[in-house]
Amino acid sequence: MPALEDYKGQTPAWCPGCGNFSILKTFKEALVELSMEPHQFMIVSGIGQAAKLPHYLKCNTFNGLHGRALPVATGIRLANHNMPVIVTTGDGDCYGEGGNHLMHAVRRNLNIKLFVHDNQIYGLTKGQASPTSVEGMKTKNQPFGVFSGQLNPMALAIALDCSFVARGFAGDAGHLKWLMKEAINHNGFSLVDILQPCVTFNRINTYEWYRQRVYHIEPEYSPEDRTEALGRALEWGDRIPLGIIYKNHRPLYEERIPVIKDKPLVRQSFDLSKLEGTLKEFY
Amino acid sequence: MDYSIKIGGEAGQGIQTIGDTLARVFSRTGYHVFTHQDYESRIRGGHNFFQIRFSDRPVMASREKIDILVALDGESISIHEKELSETGLLIYDSAALREKHQKPSFLDIPFVGLAAEKGGSKIMANTVAVGAVLGMLGMGLNILNEIIKATFKKKGEDIIKANIAAAYAGHNFAVENCSGCSFSVMPPSGPKMLIGGNDAIGLGAVASGCKFYSAYPMTPSTGIMNYIAGKEADYGIIVEQAEDEIAAINMTLGASFAGVRSMTGTSGGGFALMVEGLSLSAMTETPVVIALAMRPGPATGFPTRTEQGELQFALYAAHGEFPRVIFAPGTPEQAFYLTSRAFDIAEKYQIPVIIMTDQYLADSQWTFDGFDIKKIKYTDYRLRGESFKNLTEYKRHAFTSSGVTPLGIPGASRHTVVTDSDEHDEEGHIVEDAGTRIRMVDKRLFKKLPLIGNEMGPPLLYGDPDPEILIAGWGSNYGIMKESVDELSKAEKIAMLHFSEIYPLPLTGKFDYIGLLKKAKLTICIENNATGQFACFIRAETGYDFNAKINRYDGRPFLLEELTGEINACIGRL
Numbered sequence: 001m002p003a004l005e006d007y008k009g010q011t012p013a014w015c016p017g018c019g020n021f022s023i024l025k026t027f028k029e030a031l032v033e034l035s036m037e038p039h040q041f042m043i044v045s046g047i048g049q050a051a052k053l054p055h056y057l058k059c060n061t062f063n064g065l066h067g068r069a070l071p072v073a074t075g076i077r078l079a080n081h082n083m084p085v086i087v088t089t090g091d092g093d094c095y096g097e098g099g100n101h102l103m104h105a106v107r108r109n110l111n112i113k114l115f116v117h118d119n120q121i122y123g124l125t126k127g128q129a130s131p132t133s134v135e136g137m138k139t140k141n142q143p144f145g146v147f148s149g150q151l152n153p154m155a156l157a158i159a160l161d162c163s164f165v166a167r168g169f170a171g172d173a174g175h176l177k178w179l180m181k182e183a184i185n186h187n188g189f190s191l192v193d194i195l196q197p198c199v200t201f202n203r204i205n206t207y208e209w210y211r212q213r214v215y216h217i218e219p220e221y222s223p224e225d226r227t228e229a230l231g232r233a234l235e236w237g238d239r240i241p242l243g244i245i246y247k248n249h250r251p252l253y254e255e256r257i258p259v260i261k262d263k264p265l266v267r268q269s270f271d272l273s274k275l276e277g278t279l280k281e282f283y
Numbered sequence: 284m285d286y287s288i289k290i291g292g293e294a295g296q297g298i299q300t301i302g303d304t305l306a307r308v309f310s311r312t313g314y315h316v317f318t319h320q321d322y323e324s325r326i327r328g329g330h331n332f333f334q335i336r337f338s339d340r341p342v343m344a345s346r347e348k349i350d351i352l353v354a355l356d357g358e359s360i361s362i363h364e365k366e367l368s369e370t371g372l373l374i375y376d377s378a379a380l381r382e383k384h385q386k387p388s389f390l391d392i393p394f395v396g397l398a399a400e401k402g403g404s405k406i407m408a409n410t411v412a413v414g415a416v417l418g419m420l421g422m423g424l425n426i427l428n429e430i431i432k433a434t435f436k437k438k439g440e441d442i443i444k445a446n447i448a449a450a451y452a453g454h455n456f457a458v459e460n461c462s463g464c465s466f467s468v469m470p471p472s473g474p475k476m477l478i479g480g481n482d483a484i485g486l487g488a489v490a491s492g493c494k495f496y497s498a499y500p501m502t503p504s505t506g507i508m509n510y511i512a513g514k515e516a517d518y519g520i521i522v523e524q525a526e527d528e529i530a531a532i533n534m535t536l537g538a539s540f541a542g543v544r545s546m547t548g549t550s551g552g553g554f555a556l557m558v559e560g561l562s563l564s565a566m567t568e569t570p571v572v573i574a575l576a577m578r579p580g581p582a583t584g585f586p587t588r589t590e591q592g593e594l595q596f597a598l599y600a601a602h603g604e605f606p607r608v609i610f611a612p613g614t615p616e617q618a619f620y621l622t623s624r625a626f627d628i629a630e631k632y633q634i635p636v637i638i639m640t641d642q643y644l645a646d647s648q649w650t651f652d653g654f655d656i657k658k659i660k661y662t663d664y665r666l667r668g669e670s671f672k673n674l675t676e677y678k679r680h681a682f683t684s685s686g687v688t689p690l691g692i693p694g695a696s697r698h699t700v701v702t703d704s705d706e707h708d709e710e711g712h713i714v715e716d717a718g719t720r721i722r723m724v725d726k727r728l729f730k731k732l733p734l735i736g737n738e739m740g741p742p743l744l745y746g747d748p749d750p751e752i753l754i755a756g757w758g759s760n761y762g763i764m765k766e767s768v769d770e771l772s773k774a775e776k777i778a779m780l781h782f783s784e785i786y787p788l789p790l791t792g793k794f795d796y797i798g799l800l801k802k803a804k805l806t807i808c809i810e811n812n813a814t815g816q817f818a819c820f821i822r823a824e825t826g827y828d829f830n831a832k833i834n835r836y837d838g839r840p841f842l843l844e845e846l847t848g849e850i851n852a853c854i855g856r857l
Contacts, residue, residue, distance in 0.1 A: 009712075010712055010713075037697075038699050039693075039694060039696065039697045039698060039699050040694065042541075042693055042694075044537070047704075052713070054701075055703070055712050055713055058699060059699055059701075060693040060694065060699050060700050060701065061699070061700075061701040061702065061703070061711065062537065062540055062567070062702055063702070063703040063704060063705065063713075064533065064536070064563055064567070064704050065533070065559055065560070065563050065704055068529065068530075068533040068559075068560070068563075070530075071525065071529070071530040071531075071533035071534045071537065072533045072534070072536060072537035072540070073537060074523070074530075074534050074537060075495065075497065075523075075533065075534035075535060075536065075537025075538035075539070075540075075541065075545070076537040076538065076540065076541040076693075078495065078521050078523060078534070078537075078538055079494070079495055079521075079537070079538040079539075079541035079542060079543045079545075080541045080542065080693075080694060082694070083541070083693065083694050100526055100527060100530075101526065101529075101530055103526075104525075104526040104530070257521060258516065259515055259516060259519045259520065259521060260519075260521070265494050265495065265519065265521060265538075265543050266494075266541055266542040266543050266692060268494070268519045270492035270494075270661065270663075271518075272490070272656065272659070272661070274517055274518065275489075275490055275656050276656070278486065278489065278490075278514070278517070279476070279486075279653065279654060279656070282476045282477055282478045282482070282486075283310070283311065283474050283475070283476055283477070
């Protein structure tokens with residue numbers, strides 16, 4: 001079984017007090033408890049503060065372009081579906097720049113785990129509005145306040161029939177670790193939106209602001225009822241639910257592809273012997 | 284013997300089916316065949332045509348003059364009648380077109396009537412037309428019958444019989460009624476291979492161990508995806524239709540990073556979206572092969588027509604400085620072998636390789652004696668199995684003398700494989716320091732560049748070895764230039780210089796083609812674009828300036844009589 005030290009990466013370049021520290025520590029603990037060794041899984045990320053996470057860990061890593069983590073993860077899963085693939089991203093990276101990819105990744109339902117560090121602001125570019133910023137929030141770029149409606153990633157995911165939809169909070173590490181493990185163990189595309197206070201740029205959605213509003217979804221709640229789940233996903237404001245909001249048992253994309261039924265693409269050898277027959281088709 | 288047949292009509296009338304079938308009959312008979320297509324961006328209506336040239340000697344371009352025009356609509360008559368050769372004939376169905384012509388070069392054949400009467404359904408009118416053309420040419424129906432049997436195998440014996448009856452009806456009608464037919468064809472020889480540009484690239488990918496292809500459909504590149512998708516089961520390939528071209532190239536890079544040979548394909552507009560991914564391939568040193576099938580731009584341009592307007596774009600696309608390779612095959616055969624080379628070079632040097640074609644090459648079919656599988660080089664450059672497991676240490680971007688670090692397959696050993704679109708250290712982690720930056724640029728660019736340069740083959744010289752007139756070009760103009768040289772060599776000391784390996788520009792050590800250009804009395808660069816992008820590229824790289832340029836930029840390919848006329852005009856101005 002791996003130990004926490006096995007995941008030691010570079011020293012994080014996040015601001016002191018950033019919600020990402022807690023997410024990183026919680027994630028490492030989840031990996032230890034799941035016995036996932038550094039070489040056994042892959043993290044794909046894009047650009048933003050959350051996307052730097054794999055450098056602060058030890059693991060296989062593809063840190064690609066802004067917004068494009070999901071297509072890279074899709075390619076990796078299709079080439080090697082024995083490799084667990086986790087995407088670490090933020091609200092700007094995933095819901096903004098990469099919004100189109102999110103919609104189609106959910107539709108495909110590959111077994112990818114999507115952890116969105118949602119701080120409701122752009123951190124890396126210094127404080128512009130993100131798709132999840134609240135209406136009216138004033139920033140340097142939005143001096144009259146944000147006019148666009150606030151994206152509700154939970155409701156969006158449920159509308160798309162996402163296989164696993166959950167919300168965690170960086171200030172509630174124990175609960176977040178449980179959610180991460182549930183997501184990783186779930187057989188299907190899993191979105192975990194993680195409320196993550198940005199202590200430098202977001203003066204509205206602070207630790208205190210979240211703590212006054214979040215609550216754990218009650219144990220008797222059934223996340224398999226899509227209509228009820230949509231109702232729960234729409235809760236935002238005075239009360240913000242944390243936990244597994246929705247899940248289903250849609251068939252996995254990888255399992256529907258006949259050519260990788262026996263083994264992953266990356267382990268299939270290349271056989272030239274069929275070529276003579278293929279060439280005959282042109283006569 | 285050198286005949287041209289044109290089938291004209293509206294989209295949806297079955298022009299391509301007639302054209303494909305006739306081309307297959309000719310190639311199986313043993314003739315050399317060249318076909319090209321002209322179609323509009325619509326599924327029904329409009330005016331399209333399919334042109335077939337066949338001969339007992341190699342043909343690789345279309346002529347202006349037509350020997351048999353199959354007019355499936357009235358527009359085909361009004362537009363193309365003037366293209367008929369002196370002995371050319373036009374066949375049409377007066378009942379279907381509701382117009383009757385009394386000219387001696389017109390032959391009225393009741394395609395629809397005969398189909399209904401002999402085949403039992405109007406649907407078989409196109410089979411009647413194919414039979415009629417073969418009857419006019421004095422050819423038999425044995426090969427056509429074989430094709431009908433294979434095509435309709437799944438539809439059952441009755442459909443096969445009906446189509447064969449329809450073919451005979453057309454054939455017999457032509458034999459009995461075509462008093463003006465004076466065609467004579469050579470006796471058959473062994474069957475030839477008939478293949479189009481898109482299929483050749485798809486076949487080249489399959490034959491090179493391509494395991495993953497992701498793309499968004501875009502004319503004229505879609506045929507590549509269609510071909511490879513048809514081979515998924517046989518060869519263990521995944522074809523993923525992406526939500527957009529940005530996703531397509533990023534998926535391709537993901538699959539490549541995970542350890543399989545991967546490719547994407549598109550046209551100019553889609554390539555524009557892929558450009559950031561091209562740069563990502565360079566920074567992460569992840570191999571990728573990109574097929575770029577050009578069509579006229581800017582923007583949506585002419586979606587179904589041809590142009591060589593994206594050479595400068597492909598040369599300079601993407602932010603940052605990095606090596607790339609650009610191939611531009613001139614024939615389906617070159618497309619096949621260069622696709623294979625593209626996979627080899629992409630993986631060997633961990634760089635992007637772009638294969639440029641255009642609608643003209645993508646959609647035209649050529650005959651060959653066959654492709655030689657033995658010429659396909661397959662080397663697995665990946666670090667996998669015991670050789671990876673036994674390493675004591677692995678760094679994805681470790682500095683090496685060649686600049687190339689072995690490509691480890693993630694998960695295949697206890698070593699982690701890390702890469703980043705940010706500037707990174709040897710392990711693949713983000714850095715900010717100047718020293719590492721310089722060493723990484725040296726590794727990716729300056730160390731690899733001379734090695735890649737050595738891989739590039741020289742341009743092909745065809746014609747007079749000591750030419751006074753030297754025509755030059757690249758990509759799909761190979762056939763038209765070669766035939767022009769054949770045509771003009773009776774009167775001139777003329778040769779062609781054709782470039783299919785574009786960038787890095789081939790070295791002149793073994794073949795001093797720049798010296799040859801400088802020695803010639805007249806050099807002409809021939810391109811399907813407005814500005815002469817290849818001429819501009821040669822001047823930028825070597826300082827050599829062509830004496831003259833011939834450019835066509837109306838979205839159509841050069842035709843033989845037209846190009847030889849323009850070359851002669853240049854010679855006349857000497």
